[in-house]
Amino acid sequence: MDESNANKQETKKPEEEATSLQNVERNGKLNRLKKMWDGFMQRFCPRRTRNGGNSDSSSNDIPKLTVVFDLDSTLIYSTKKKQFTHQEFIDPIRHYVAIRPHCREVLQSVREVANMMVYSAGTPKYVHHIVQLLDPEKKLFKKVLNRNNCKLRTNIFAKDLRKTGCMLKRTVWIDDLEESYPFQPYNGIVIKPWIGDPEDNELNEVLKVIMQLTKEKNVCSFFKKNYKR
Structure with missing residues (x-):
């Protein structure tokens, strides 16, 4: 391996690490947003049955x-x-x-x-x-x-x-x-x-x-x- 290729690989490592870190942070934010949205849907929207209709009390945890x-x-x-x-x-x-x-x-x-x-x-x-x-x-x-x-x-x-x-x-x-x-x-x-x-x-x-x-x-x-x- 020549010196120029070695330098390219060394330069590439920090870039890859930064990109990986950004992906982790982005995924973390997406997961937090998903949890917030799921919480909102559970709080304000009716639960659905598998066939798409609203569930009745028998399938709910609330009497x-x-x-x-x-x-x-x-x-x-x-x-x-x-x-x-x-x-x-x-x-x-x-x-x-x-x-x-x-x-x-x-x-x-x-x-x-x-x-x-x-x-x-x-x-x-x-x-x-x-x-x-x-x-x-x-x-x-x-x-x-x-x-x-x-x-x-x-x-x-x-x-x-x-x-x-x-x-x-x-x-x-x-x-x-x-x-x-x-x-x-x-x-x-x-x-x-x-x-x-x-x-x-x-x-x-x-x-x-x-x-x-x-x-x-x-x-x-x-x-x-x-x-x-």
Whole structure:
């Protein structure tokens, strides 16, 4: 080997080492970016099954969410005297009832991602007929609780989510009265009471929170972190 070739090889070694070091650094950055992206996808995007569809709760490590709806001023507005044209008279309970805007669409959307129940302070007869109006085919609500499942305290019929038999950390209530749930204040969404406004859009706003909760392992922790009571 002549001297010129030896010099070329010696010059080449530092260049190769520098290139190798750059490749290691670049690969390290790519790996870190990939981990960040994977974390983002797991946090904000639904998991996929092998056939491309969204996975259900049976294939997830998070148990299915249970959403417990109140009735009066939450899903419906009920009066003994007719107050506006879109109220329907329910003869067995002698009340005029209107269904909150977007109620049916929201219930159908929630049904696809969670179990649903009704928990009302109304009498058994009253609750039965309102639920029949909302769910005539009995496909929406897994369980219906009424006044008999409440506890009277300080003139309020208090509701207790333990009566649902569901895992509390995966159960959320939707009610216009926060004091209805003195035992589980951090399990709920307090919705603006509805008294007949045809332009009301509150249920769609609640739906956004419900969709987020389907991804949260602990409902209580989520509310404690994001909402002040």
